[in-house]
Amino acid sequence: MAGIIILFGFIIAGFFTGLNVVVPYVYSKYIAVAILACLDSVFGAFSANIENKFRINIFLSGFFGNALIAMFLVFIGDKLNVDIYLAAVIVFSGRLLNNFSTIRRDYIQKINEKVNKKKEEIKL
Numbered sequence: 018m019a020g021i022i023i024l025f026g027f028i029i030a031g032f033f034t035g036l037n038v039v040v041p042y043v044y045s046k047y048i049a050v051a052i053l054a055c056l057d058s059v060f061g062a063f064s065a066n067i068e069n070k071f072r073i074n075i076f077l078s079g080f081f082g083n084a085l086i087a088m089f090l091v092f093i094g095d096k097l098n099v100d101i102y103l104a105a106v107i108v109f110s111g112r113l114l115n116n117f118s119t120i121r122r123d124y125i126q127k128i129n130e131k132v133n134k135k136k137e138e139i140k141l
Contacts, residue, residue: 046095047088050105054083057109060116067123083109 058080065071087105094101 046091046102050087050091050102050109051084053106053109053113054087055080057113057116058083060113060120064116064119067120 058076061079062071062076065076087102087109090105091102
């Protein structure tokens with residue numbers, strides 16, 4: 018969990034420092050797909066943490082492994098002149114949305130449990 022907090026700290030610090038990093042157009046697909054793959058891993062880590070199944074070695078291997086595989090798909094697609102990166106975008110976007118829905122459902126369930134508990138306390 019601490020690693021995720023540090024990661025978000027770096028991201029927030031990057032936004033507030035105002036560094037203007039210009040990425041050449043040639044690499045934009047690589048970076049976009051890698052960021053999407055990393056976000057999938059981060060949301061997966063949040064989801065696993067909620068279910069008390071989080072393990073840092075699985076998170077780190079997924080974080081870097083997914084990004085490398087996604088960039089490799091973009092590379093192969095560029096060499097074949099086929100937009101294979103779209104497959105990575107679709108898969109990682111779907112997984113990201115599934116993880117977000119799991120997180121959302123769990124937090125809504127926790128809030129509902131607290132509300133119901135307070136209602137029961139008031140009735141007593």
